[in-house]
Amino acid sequence: MELVEPAVSSLNMETEAMRKNSTLICVPIMAESIDQMLIDMHKAKAYGADLVEVRLDHLKSFNPSEDIETLIKRCPLPNLVTYRPKWEGGQYDGDENRRLNALRLAMELGADYVDVELQVIEDFKSIRGGKPAKSKLIVSSHNYVNTPSVEDLGNLVARIQAAGADIVKIATTATDITDVARVFQITVHCQVSGVPIIGLVMGERGLMSRILCPKFGGYLTFGTLEAGKVSAPGQPTFKDLVNLYNFRQISHDTKVFGIIGKPVSHSKSPILYNGSFKSVGFNGVYMHLLVDDIASFLQTYSSTDFVGFSCTIPHKEDALKCCEEVDPVAKSIGAVNCIIRSQTDGKIFGCNTDYVGAITAIEDGLRGSCHTSNTTGSPLAGKLFVVIGAGGAGKALAYGAKEKGARVVIANRTYDRARELADIVGGDALSLADLDSFHPEDGMILANTTSIGMTPKVSDTPISKQALKSYTLVFDAVYTPKITRLLREAKEAGATIVTGVEMFIGQAYEQFERFTGFPAPKELFKKIMESYS
Known part of the structure; x- marks a missing residue:
């Protein structure tokens, strides 16, 4: 579905008026030329981004002494300068001293943030000397293999803090959607202790880490200008964050919903439910949830904040086994496509609206x-x-x-x-x-x-x-x-x-009412799906 965009000025005004969290949305700028980077920066500003990440490692031709000053001085938004090496998932494959000197220069020229990898932070501090910093220092660690234990993540955060970071950044990889819970746990702990943290989980199974970071106190998330052009696996677009997931309205008490499936990215359920939640003023967010084992998922995300889920292929029969109470019709069918968690005792109820x-x-x-x-x-x-x-x-x-x-x-x-x-x-x-x-x-x-x-x-x-x-x-x-x-x-x-669209709308009426307690806005459902079609 092509979501209709308001004019740029009204988009920015709406964004600020409806904002319920302080989590920033950063747009990665990954053009191959300085001129295109500047164009993309202005596009990010027009969309309503809070800041841009200038990815120096994507430039095909780069003269640090001239180009960094141009990019910083002419950037219309606060900027984060990153020069990511290949050994940490970036594009740069040259001399390390040259790379770290470019980051030093960005700091001296007044970049708002500079990102330096934990592995070389001591080398960077040696190159900088004792000069006062004009930038906030983000010290980052990227794990492209898995998500460590909570204990190991806690130790990693402590090492990053000890290295002198103003902001901690950890990015891990989800081999299972339950991995995200460990990063949420660390993010909440950091928020309580007053440590600014960017905690993200890469890959499709990590999507909710990027959408729910305002709920758990994350410092920022990344949203791309275009679908598919990402600086790390699993990044959504800026437009989807703001228009589809209502990112600016997510707060610590936002209720979480989603479509559980494998595959699941094709589902239009987030379009239908998020638009409907917004229309009735319901504080909820609905996401794609790529789940391998539904029992493990429900056990991990057992908080009453994780309220309701739609189930699709291949989990409908296994979902029935996970429910503590099942509607008689669903029991007769032998499959559940809607799961609700009680807000009083946390028990799971399953029904079938298919x-x-x-x-x-x-x-x-x-x-x-x-x-x-x-x-x-x-x-x-x-x-x-x-x-x-x-x-x-x-x-x-x-x-x-x-x-x-x-x-x-x-x-x-x-x-x-x-x-x-x-x-x-x-x-x-x-x-x-x-x-x-x-x-x-x-x-x-x-x-x-x-x-x-x-x-x-x-x-x-x-x-x-x-x-x-x-x-x-x-x-x-x-x-x-x-x-x-x-x-x-x-x-x-x-x-x-x-068509399946007619079934999709019909089965969603009861789910919406069970999720929210509100009557289903049936005409709105039809309009949303007609726009998609």
């Missing part, structure tokens, strides 16, 4: 077409309903269709799983390989609940175009892209199509 969202969308599709004459009960009654997939979403659709009086058939790559689900709902089973030749009657309903056809594999489809002629309506739970190959070919074959 089946309502999908079945309602399919019924509306049938009623809006000429494919049903059933005006009193469900238009699904008596229909042969083929569900592709036997996972959490497949179970929800099979259960919902059976409840509406449909005859259910489960098709799955693994026949045994299809048979298992078919036995539960009282239906039939077949392997996905046999689906193309399965056409016992015309006017059937087809529902794909797998990820087949999802971005980036948009040319994939679970069934041939020829076989689609037996179906009167085809539904696809995939919504990235909105019109999958399956839906495109189904329409060409003459079927009514129902």
